[in-house]
Amino acid sequence: MKWRVLCQAALLLLVAGFGANQLDERLQALFSVDHITYRQLAGPQWDVKAAPCAQTAAILKQKFTYLGQGVQSYAFLSEDGRYVLKFIKHQRQSSPLWHRMCALVPRVAARAREFKERREGQLRETYRSWKLAYEELPDAAGLVYLHLNSTDGALGATKLVRRDGVGISVQLDRIPFLIQQRAEELRKVLRRLVAREQIPEACQLLDQLVDLLLSDYRRGVADRDQFLMRNTGLCGDRLIHMDVGAFVRNTGARDPAVYLQDLFCKGVRTGRWLATCHPALERHMEERVQREIGPSYAQLHYFERCQICHEPE
Ligand SMILES: Nc1ncnc2c1ncn2[C@@H]1O[C@H](COP(=O)(O)OP(=O)(O)O)[C@@H](O)[C@H]1O
Numbered sequence: 001m002k003w004r005v006l007c008q009a010a011l012l013l014l015v016a017g018f019g020a021n022q023l024d025e026r027l028q029a030l031f032s033v034d035h036i037t038y039r040q041l042a043g044p045q046w047d048v049k050a051a052p053c054a055q056t057a058a059i060l061k062q063k064f065t066y067l068g069q070g071v072q073s074y075a076f077l078s079e080d081g082r083y084v085l086k087f088i089k090h091q092r093q094s095s096p097l098w099h100r101m102c103a104l105v106p107r108v109a110a111r112a113r114e115f116k117e118r119r120e121g122q123l124r125e126t127y128r129s130w131k132l133a134y135e136e137l138p139d140a141a142g143l144v145y146l147h148l149n150s151t152d153g154a155l156g157a158t159k160l161v162r163r164d165g166v167g168i169s170v171q172l173d174r175i176p177f178l179i180q181q182r183a184e185e186l187r188k189v190l191r192r193l194v195a196r197e198q199i200p201e202a203c204q205l206l207d208q209l210v211d212l213l214l215s216d217y218r219r220g221v222a223d224r225d226q227f228l229m230r231n232t233g234l235c236g237d238r239l240i241h242m243d244v245g246a247f248v249r250n251t252g253a254r255d256p257a258v259y260l261q262d263l264f265c266k267g268v269r270t271g272r273w274l275a276t277c278h279p280a281l282e283r284h285m286e287e288r289v290q291r292e293i294g295p296s297y298a299q300l301h302y303f304e305r306c307q308i309c310h311e312p313e
């Protein structure tokens with residue numbers, strides 16, 4: 001009897017949690033301008049060496065329709081289907097309601113301060129990563145334009161269409177955003193190739209993925225992203241980093257002892273997903289990473305998180 005009540009309560013909580021989550025996702029997808037303008041960073045460290053050119057202006061003349069969102073950003077797709085306009089999700093910065101409701105309670109106030117500092121740190125990390133990607137890996141990330149510090153009216157307004165079809169106008173000069181080539185998530189492309197039994201083509205893409213990572217390391221950059229299958233995408237016939245929010249700069253990443261360890265971990269992690277897709281893909285990835293690493297492969301250890309951090313400035 002007791003167990004039945006407990007099971008029912010657990011089920012109820014699960015359903016309520018799932019419902020709240022769905023509602024939250026729906027509300028977020030509805031999107032308001034506040035979501036991307038709540039808090040910005042400013043300062044010379046965020047100056048980007050890029051002036052809007054004729055190509056940028058032509059792209060921004062188009063209407064952009066809601067495409068998707070992750071933890072850090074919203075993406076909107078251009079009318080011609082070739083470009084993505086990406087904004088930082090600033091509502092992540094606003095503190096939970098209970099922090100504001102209980103602001104007079106010292107423990108809650110301390111929690112709220114910690115929360116604010118943590119979120120500001122995360123926002124700085126996102127700015128840093130976007131800038132690094134734009135300056136060091138524009139091709140590998142398919143980046144066309146990056147805007148961080150406010151500008152003086154050169155960009156004007158662009159029209160966004162929310163998921164519910166409502167159009168809103170956004171003044172771009174005061175908002176951090178980037179323009180990126182549109183890509184298709186690697187996991188979707190791989191699933192499609194497997195469904196068509198095009199295993200050699202799928203293996204070629206995995207080789208491209210390893211080549212992409214190796215070329216980042218050579219430039220002294222590492223991607224701390226844990227979800228390469230969903231955050232890397234196929235753009236035409238080449239793979240690009242779709243998610244540019246987790247890059248770190250570290251010249252140490254050029255050292256084989258450092259990058260091969262990171263490659264090993266990324267190989268193991270992607271291997272888990274590949275095993276669910278097709279065993280030949282998991283085998284191919286493992287063999288390719290083993291070839292890159294050589295005899296020391298068997299001595300390496302797996303870490304859940306990327307061990308390469310920003311080098312101190
Ligand atoms: N270049 C792109 N082409 C197509 N879709 C994209 C692109 N960039 C992002 N998206 C879509 O937007 C979502 C969020 O973008 P992403 O850059 O991964 O941000 P986050 O850091 O929030 O995960 C992605 O999961 C994907 O659906």
Ligand SMILES: [Mg+2]
Nearest residue numbers: 070071231243
């Ligand atoms: Mg992502």
